[in-house]
Amino acid sequence: MKQMSDIFAAPVAQLGASTFTLGQLLLAGGALLFGLMVLLVAGLWRAARARAVAAAEAAQHAREAEARMVELTRAQAELQGRMGSIAEVFGNRQAELTRALSERLDGMSTRLGQSIHQQTKSTHENLAKLQERLAVIDTAQNNIQSLAGQVVQLQQILSNKQTRGAFGQSRMEAIIADGLPHGAYEFQATLSNGSRPDCVVKMPNDAPSLVIDAKFPLEAWNAIRAASEGEGGSPEARKGAEAAFRRDIDVHIRAISEKYLLTGETQDTAFMFVPSESIFAEIHENFENLVQRAHRARVVIVSPSLLMLSIQVIQAVLKDARMREQAHLIQAEVVRLMQDVGRLDERVRKLQTHFMQANRDIDQILTSTDKVTKRGEKIEALELGAGEAEKPAKDDNRLAPKPPAGEGGPGSGQLRLRVVDE
Known part of the structure; x- marks a missing residue:
């Protein structure tokens, strides 16, 4: 026992100047444990009380919710009754409204149908006219777009000497091939003097052919444009370029007149084709002396549009010549037709004679049948x-x-x- 007391009285810990024994520590731990147990019991009691209060409140809320549900059920029943009445009233009103709307819609549909039919007919006619006009406008627009694209790319294409001649030749060949029938023209034909023009148009009635040249000189023209548009251009440079342009055109005109105007073989006039409308307008506006010189040399400067117009005139002349050539064939066919009509008239008259003979034979047959019928009637009546x-x-x-x-x-x-x- 004494040993136990000694053990509890023995110091086991020291904090600062205070010394604590095992008994003091156990006593303090017991007191602390008792306090914890008291706190735990108090916490459990408060939790149980809180649960009881929460259960009471939940029960109160449940009773209130049940009362509200009963009230809502009663209100819903009343609302359903009212909604049924309103639905019935609205159904009657809707039926009346539907019937009135149906009658009005029928009348309106009839009037709209007539109006739409008339409007459709008028619209169809207007659309047909509009389509015709749009077709004309579309064709003109396509031509304008094609011409605009050609004008935009003209300078780039003509700046190359190798492609310049091919471009003018292709433009001229396209116009000739589109306007004249095959066989009425020949490209790169050889004349009796050995020269080879770009195109020869064969005229009707063994008339001399028309010569068209597409080798237009453009070096001096490009020099004029460079002197006018370049930053370092000057009036003296432009005058020099214009003089070179006049000289080149004059040389080209003389070459056409000397090589392509052959008496009895070609026409007295030849065409010098300019592959650009702007160059053609510039020549007639600022180089009138070149135009007069070309006329005196019996060389006509033509643009694509003028060449197209000339080809259309030649096409009309060729068509008239072909019609005149075929006139004797038409007369021969008319003579054969009259002979056929004469034979047909003769055969119809013979057929008419046969019909008249057949009618007489039928009349005689009818007379015989009448006599037979009368004799049969007499025999039947025993009058014979x-x-x-x-x-x-x-x-x-x-x-x-x-x-x-x-x-x-x-x-x-x-x-x-x-x-x-x-």
Whole structure:
């Protein structure tokens, strides 16, 4: 026992100047444990109380919610009744409104149908006219776009000497091929003097051919544009370029006049094709002396539009010549047609004679059938006597054979019949 007390009295810990024994520590731990137990019991009691309060509140809320549900159920029932009444009223009103709307829609549909039919007819006519106009506008627009693209790319294409001649040649060939039938023209044909123009148009009635040249010199023209548009351009440079341009055109005109105007083989006038409308306008506006010189040399400067117009005139002349060539064939066909009509008239008249003969034969057949019918009626009525039976008819072709002796003789009381051929 003393040992136990010594153990509890023995110091086990020191904090600062204070020394703590095992008994003090155990006592303090017991006191601390008791306090914790008290706190735990108090916490459990407060938790149980809080749960009880929460349960009471939940029960109160449940009773209130149940009361509210009952009230809501009653209100819902009343609302359903009212909604049924309103639905019935609205159904009647909707039926009336639907019927009125249907009648109005029927009348409106009829009027709209008539109006739409008239409007559709008018719209169709207007659209047809509009389509025709749009087709014309579309064609013109396509031509304008094509021409605009060609004008935009003209300077780039013509700046190359190798492609310049091919470009002018292709433009000219396209216009000629589109406007004239195959065989009415020839490209790169050789004349009697050995020269080879770009195109030769064959004229009708063995007339001399028309020569078209597409080798237009553009070096001096490009120099003029460079002197006018370049930063270092000057009036002296432009005058020099214009003089070179006049000289080149003059040389080209003389070459065309000397090489392509052959008496009896070509026309007295030749065409010098300019592949650009702007160059053509510039020449006629600022180089009038070149135009007059070309006229005196019997060389006509033409642009694509003027060449197209000239080709259309030549096409009309060729068509008229072909019609004149075919006139004698038409006359021969008309003569054959008249002969066929004469033979047809003769055959119709013969057929008419046959019909008239057939009508006369039918009339005679009808006369014979009438006589046969009358004699049959007499036989049926027993009006033909014995004496009459023995007399031959006036129009009989042969007599009927006599009956055997003792059978139907005169006075025998039997009726004899004679077969009569009408």
